[in-house]
Amino acid sequence: MDTTSPQELPKGAHPSFLNVLKAKERVKQNMANVKHKIGVYSAKGGVGKTTLSINIAYALSKMGYKVGLLDADIDCPNVTMFLGIDEKIDPHAPLKLPVKEGVKIASTAMLVDEIKRPIIWRGPLITKMLSDFFEHADWGALDYLVLDLSPGTSDAPLTIMQLLDLDGFVIVTTPQKIAGMNSIRSGLMAKRLGVHILGVVENMSAGEPSQSTLDVVAALGTEFLGCVKRDQRFDTSGDSGAVPVSAYEDIKMIFEDIVKKLIV
Ligand SMILES: Nc1ncnc2c1ncn2[C@@H]1O[C@H](COP(=O)(O)OP(=O)(O)OP(=O)(O)O)[C@@H](O)[C@H]1O
Numbered sequence: 573m574d575t576t577s578p579q580e581l582p583k584g585a586h587p588s589f590l591n592v593l594k595a596k597e598r599v600k601q602n603m604a605n606v607k608h609k610i611g612v613y614s615a616k617g618g619v620g621k622t623t624l625s626i627n628i629a630y631a632l633s634k635m636g637y638k639v640g641l642l643d644a645d646i647d648c649p650n651v652t653m654f655l656g657i658d659e660k661i662d663p664h665a666p667l668k669l670p671v672k673e674g675v676k677i678a679s680t681a682m683l684v685d686e687i688k689r690p691i692i693w694r695g696p697l698i699t700k701m702l703s704d705f706f707e708h709a710d711w712g713a714l715d716y717l718v719l720d721l722s723p724g725t726s727d728a729p730l731t732i733m734q735l736l737d738l739d740g741f742v743i744v745t746t747p748q749k750i751a752g753m754n755s756i757r758s759g760l761m762a763k764r765l766g767v768h769i770l771g772v773v774e775n776m777s778a779g780e781p782s783q784s785t786l787d788v789v790a791a792l793g794t795e796f797l798g799c800v801k802r803d804q805r806f807d808t809s810g811d812s813g814a815v816p817v818s819a820y821e822d823i824k825m826i827f828e829d830i831v832k833k834l835i836v
C-alpha cells in the first residue's frame with residue numbers, strides 16, 4: 573500500500589521523480605527491519621562479484637548475524653546456480669524467500685526458468701523486477717543484506733543505487749591493471765551517485781595486493797579489505813553447490829577478516 577502522501581514530496585518535482593520517491597518510501601517500509609545493506613560491485617564482468625557476495629554473506633551468517641543475499645544480476649542470475657538452489661516462488665503471492673544454511677536468498681531465477689526460457693530484460697522491466705523484490709519480499713528482520721550486482725553501469729546497479737539506502741559498496745578488483753582502471757571507474761560512478769565505498773577486495777590474487785589494487789584504494793580514498801587468492805576450490809564449490817566458507821576453514825578465515833572490516 574502506498575502511504576506516501578504527496579504533501580511529503582518536493583513541490584514542483586517532475587511526476588517521474590515523484591514516482592521514484594514514492595517507490596523508495598514503499599521499499600523503506602518493507603525493508604524497515606533490514607539494518608544494513610552492502611552491495612558487491614564492479615563494472616567489470618567476471619572478477620568474482622558473485623563468489624565474494626556469497627562468501628561475505630555466509631561469513632556474516634557464521635559470525636551470528638541474520639543475513640540475506642540478493643542476486644541483483646537480472647540477466648544472468650548466478651547466485652542460485654552457485655548455491656545449487658532450484659526452488660521457484662509464486663510471483664503472484666507475497667514473495668516468500670527460501671533459506672539455505674540460515675541465509676535468506678532472493679533471486680529472479682526463482683521467478684522464471686531462466687535457463688530454458690531466458691528473458692531479454694529491458695530497462696523498465698529490470699527496474700520493476702528489482703523494486704518488486706524490495707517492496708514485496710518477506711525480508712523480515714535482517715542484520716545484513718548482501719547484494720550481488722551485475723557488471724556494467726546499466727539499469728540494475730542504477731536502480732539499486734536509486735531505490736535503496738545502502739551502507740555502501742564493496743568494490744571487487746583483480747590484480748590486472750585493466751581491472752583496476754575499471755574498478756576506479758565503478759567506484760567513482762557510485763560515489764557520484766552518493767554511494768559510500770566501504771572498501772576494495774582483490775580477488776584472484778597472488779596473495780599481496782598488486783600496485784593496481786593499491787591505486788584503486790588510493791583513487792577511491794577507501795580501505796583495502798583483503799586479498800582472496802586464485803583458488804580452484806571456488807570453481808569446484810560453485811559447480812557442486814557448496815559454500816566455500818562452510819566447506820573450508822582457511823577460506824572461512826580469509827572472509828572473516830574481510831567481513832570484520834565491514835561490520836559496523
Ligand atoms: N578466487 C578465485 N579463484 C578461482 N576462481 C574464482 C575465484 N573467484 C571467482 N572464481 C571463478 O571465476 C568465475 C567468475 O566468478 P564470478 O561469477 O563470481 O564473477 P562475477 O564478477 O560475478 O561475474 P559476472 O560479472 O559475470 O557476474 C567463476 O567461475 C568463479 O568460480
Ligand SMILES: [Mg+2]
Pocket residue numbers: 621622623645650720721722
Ligand atoms: Mg556475477
